[in-house]
Amino acid sequence: MTKGEIVAGCLAPHPPHIVYAENPPQNEPVAEGGWEQLRWGYERLRESLADVDYDAIVLLSPHWQTYVGTHFLGLPHFKNLSVDPVFPNLFRYHYEIDIDVELSQQIHDRAAEAGLATKMMNNPDFRIDYGTITTGHMFNPEWDKPFVVISSNRSRDYYSVEVMQEMMVELGRVTREAIIASGKKVVVLASNSLSHRHFTTESAIPEDMSKEHITSHAMHLWDMRMIEYFRTGQAQRIIDEMPEFTEQAIAESDGGGLTWLLSTLDLPTYPGILHGYGTIIGTGNAIVEWPARNHKEA
Amino acid sequence: MGDGELIGSYIVPVHPHTILAPEQNEGWGRLREAYDTAAQRIKDSGADLLIIYSTTWPSIIGHQIIADPNPEWVMVDHDFHDLGSIPYSFNIDEKFAHSWNEANEKRGLKSRTVAYHGFPIDVGSVVALKLLNPDNSIPAVIVSSNVYANRSETTVLAKACMDVVKATGRKAVAVTAMSLSNRMFTTPIEPQDDRIHSLKDDEWNRKILEFLGEGRLEDVGQLSRTIHQQIRVNKVVAFKPMWWLSGMNQNRNNLTGEVLAYEAIHGAGGAVVHLDPTPSGTGDKEYDEDDVEYFAGERNVLDAEHTEAAEEEFITESNVETTEANGPALWEPTESEDSVNSNAAPKPVGAYPHARRVGDLLYLSGVGPRQPGTNAIPGGPIHDENGEALDYDIKAQTHAVVKNITRILEEAGGTLDDVLDVTSFLVDMDRDFQGYNEVWAETLGQVGPTRTTLAIRALPTPIAVEMKVIAKAPATE
Numbered sequence: 054m055t056k057g058e059i060v061a062g063c064l065a066p067h068p069p070h071i072v073y074a075e076n077p078p079q080n081e082p083v084a085e086g087g088w089e090q091l092r093w094g095y096e097r098l099r100e101s102l103a104d105v106d107y108d109a110i111v112l113l114s115p116h117w118q119t120y121v122g123t124h125f126l127g128l129p130h131f132k133n134l135s136v137d138p139v140f141p142n143l144f145r146y147h148y149e150i151d152i153d154v155e156l157s158q159q160i161h162d163r164a165a166e167a168g169l170a171t172k173m174m175n176n177p178d179f180r181i182d183y184g185t186i187t188t189g190h191m192f193n194p195e196w197d198k199p200f201v202v203i204s205s206n207r208s209r210d211y212y213s214v215e216v217m218q219e220m221m222v223e224l225g226r227v228t229r230e231a232i233i234a235s236g237k238k239v240v241v242l243a244s245n246s247l248s249h250r251h252f253t254t255e256s257a258i259p260e261d262m263s264k265e266h267i268t269s270h271a272m273h274l275w276d277m278r279m280i281e282y283f284r285t286g287q288a289q290r291i292i293d294e295m296p297e298f299t300e301q302a303i304a305e306s307d308g309g310g311l312t313w314l315l316s317t318l319d320l321p322t323y324p325g326i327l328h329g330y331g332t333i334i335g336t337g338n339a340i341v342e343w344p345a346r347n348h349k350e351a
Numbered sequence: 352m353g354d355g356e357l358i359g360s361y362i363v364p365v366h367p368h369t370i371l372a373p374e375q376n377e378g379w380g381r382l383r384e385a386y387d388t389a390a391q392r393i394k395d396s397g398a399d400l401l402i403i404y405s406t407t408w409p410s411i412i413g414h415q416i417i418a419d420p421n422p423e424w425v426m427v428d429h430d431f432h433d434l435g436s437i438p439y440s441f442n443i444d445e446k447f448a449h450s451w452n453e454a455n456e457k458r459g460l461k462s463r464t465v466a467y468h469g470f471p472i473d474v475g476s477v478v479a480l481k482l483l484n485p486d487n488s489i490p491a492v493i494v495s496s497n498v499y500a501n502r503s504e505t506t507v508l509a510k511a512c513m514d515v516v517k518a519t520g521r522k523a524v525a526v527t528a529m530s531l532s533n534r535m536f537t538t539p540i541e542p543q544d545d546r547i548h549s550l551k552d553d554e555w556n557r558k559i560l561e562f563l564g565e566g567r568l569e570d571v572g573q574l575s576r577t578i579h580q581q582i583r584v585n586k587v588v589a590f591k592p593m594w595w596l597s598g599m600n601q602n603r604n605n606l607t608g609e610v611l612a613y614e615a616i617h618g619a620g621g622a623v624v625h626l627d628p629t630p631s632g633t634g635d636k637e638y639d640e641d642d643v644e645y646f647a648g649e650r651n652v653l654d655a656e657h658t659e660a661a662e663e664e665f666i667t668e669s670n671v672e673t674t675e676a677n678g679p680a681l682w683e684p685t686e687s688e689d690s691v692n693s694n695a696a697p698k699p700v701g702a703y704p705h706a707r708r709v710g711d712l713l714y715l716s717g718v719g720p721r722q723p724g725t726n727a728i729p730g731g732p733i734h735d736e737n738g739e740a741l742d743y744d745i746k747a748q749t750h751a752v753v754k755n756i757t758r759i760l761e762e763a764g765g766t767l768d769d770v771l772d773v774t775s776f777l778v779d780m781d782r783d784f785q786g787y788n789e790v791w792a793e794t795l796g797q798v799g800p801t802r803t804t805l806a807i808r809a810l811p812t813p814i815a816v817e818m819k820v821i822a823k824a825p826a827t828e
Contacts, residue, residue, distance in 0.1 A: 134469040
């Protein structure tokens with residue numbers, strides 16, 4: 054059997070504002086635009102992968118929050134309406150998504166063998182979180198690739214960033230092993246922002262870009278520090294500084310996605326490609342691709 | 352209309368086990384029975400409104416209130432999806448939701464209503480409404496829990512809600528959907544193995560329930576931050592539903608409490624508690640914090656313009672006039688042998704005391720609606736710093752005046768019942784007399800002092816109403 058492969062790993066944030074600003078037919082609200090730098094960043098990411106052949110997308114979303122282990126979508130197809138509970142004025146999206154149940158089960162089984170608490174989600178009424186749908190749409194608006202969707206185990210809330218990282222490094226390792234064993238070519242996506250302090254008010258026109266900026270200079274410094282590590286292939290430093298970054302930037306890396314992503318990529322020492330950076334209601338968001346296909350082991 | 356009131360409060364657990372699997376664990380079954388008891392009590396009470404504050408619906412932009420008259424969907428829990436699905440169809444009081452939203456804005460809160468097809472009503476609200484109102488016979492409203500809100504904002508949220516309850520003559524029941532300790536087991540367990548996650552969590556839960564059983568709700572509210580630090584996992588929101596529920600109950604400590612059940616749900620502390628407003632005879636409240644009426648804003652600290660304004664507003668030097676952006680300088684009240692001054696009343700705008708005792712009488716200086724500490728004006732100022740007229744709520748201002756009078760009288764050892772004579776000053780008689788008169792009838796009108804109402808051109812601060820009071824002085828030793 055051919056060895057499977059991770060062709061790319063991406064940091065792919067999910068604020069619903071960027072789908073809102075795109076005005077896709079699946080989303081009910083209509084916008085006058087906005088957040089172009091990030092939307093164009095997603096365009097560049099899609100162009101970068103346009104000629105790359107792959108079979109599935111594996112995604113970890115911090116908005117499927119589970120407190121009893123790590124869960125995996127376990128049915129082949131989901132169709133429903135996703136309404137963001139925080140920004141329902143912006144995001145009411147009719148989705149259909151295919152799941153690669155075989156790969157999902159394989160990652161689940163390896164995670165369970167490694168000692169992680171796991172569960173398959175087999176309830177057909179389950180509504181997929183808006184983070185998954187937003188990243189899914191922005192990464193692949195045609196929805197023509199099957200997904201593996203992994204929940205965010207809130208171990209950081211229960212224990213600490215350190216414990217969260219131990220678990221996510223392990224989950225990343227078994228994800229990589231399962232992908233290689235599957236024989237499939239896969240893109241892995243961590244759906245999270247960087248600094249994550251919101252503004253607590255909203256403009257009358259949400260897409261009014263004259264109101265959009267980072268919430269504070271400290272958040273900007275942290276975001277740029279992390280991006281510099283991304284751009285210079287310093288994954289280990291990101292892991293090392295994750296506790297401080299998560300606490301001080303109130304970063305959405307608390308959900309484990311970034312650590313998991315870097316672990317699936319075996320802590321890359323090659324540069325990530327920054328496709329875009331921008332703020333959304335004050336939070337910092339970067340679209341970054343690690344082109345693993347160009348850095349295979351000899 | 353008027354005379355609305357809160358006729359009961361309930362604390363209920365959020366997880367779906369009580370609705371989907373009560374037979375799988377004796378404790379879950381007992382919680383379900385307690386839920387059913389609560390539902391029957393609510394029905395028997397004649398309640399015509401259920402108000403749900405849910406900790407499993409976090410919000411960021413202020414508070415959100417469901418205003419879809421008939422939300423319908425199928426809810427599946429993110430963790431316990433294997434227990435099954437919960438279809439729901441609720442009877443929401445759309446009109447009350449909009450009125451509450453408006454009342455929030457009048458009290459300075461950021462707020463909005465939500466009425467979108469398919470909006471995902473959270474697990475706590477779904478479980479609470481399905482079990483407490485199984486036939487949908489009582490209209491309901493649901494409000495979110497803001498992740499950034501602290502005590503003052505959450506307290507004002509409750510007061511705004513009660514503004515509408517009172518004004519619309521409703522017989523309301525308040526419900527907080529919440530866990531006590533919220534630490535669950537992080538691995539799957541068999542139903543028969545469920546227990547409170549730790550002895551420490553169990554001991555804290557029992558202490559909280561001891562307080563609630565004695566009707567000491569405000570005490571639990573005062574301990575909220577400590578409780579959160581001790582037995583709460585930092586999920587999305589803090590242990591703030593106790594602030595809201597206490598605010599709904601006038602921050603009282605002498606309610607009649609009853610714990611109907613306390614059990615574990617996957618390690619977390621789940622309880623059904625009934626708090627009846629009937630005084631229990633236990634001691635009443637002891638405030639540690641401001642009884643804030645109007646939210647002056649603490650969540651906008653990241654807004655540069657606001658930060659500068661806020662800093663200017665709160666830069667003080669001890670015992671020196673405080674600069675106010677919209678109004679004259681503030682003074683410390685003057686002290687003399689017969690003066691009565693209260694830290695719970697707004698600072699004077701000149702060299703005078705809050706009141707003077709002369710023989711058997713108390714003479715109060717003119718009392719306005721400004722709030723002690725923040726100097727905020729409930730109902731809003733009548734003009735901005737440039738003198739541009741603003742819309743304001745005369746009723747909210749008049750209520751605040753009466754509250755400030757009460758505080759000064761209480762400082763002297765008296766009550767509002769001691770008021771003998773009042774001279775009221777209105778800056779816009781045509782606009783405001785009716786609203787002022789309505790609040791008077793509800794408050795001082797019940798006491799019966801003589802009254803004179805005058806129209807004047809202006810008051811020193813941007814307020815619409817001020818009262819000059821003469822009251823009986825409580826006997827001194």
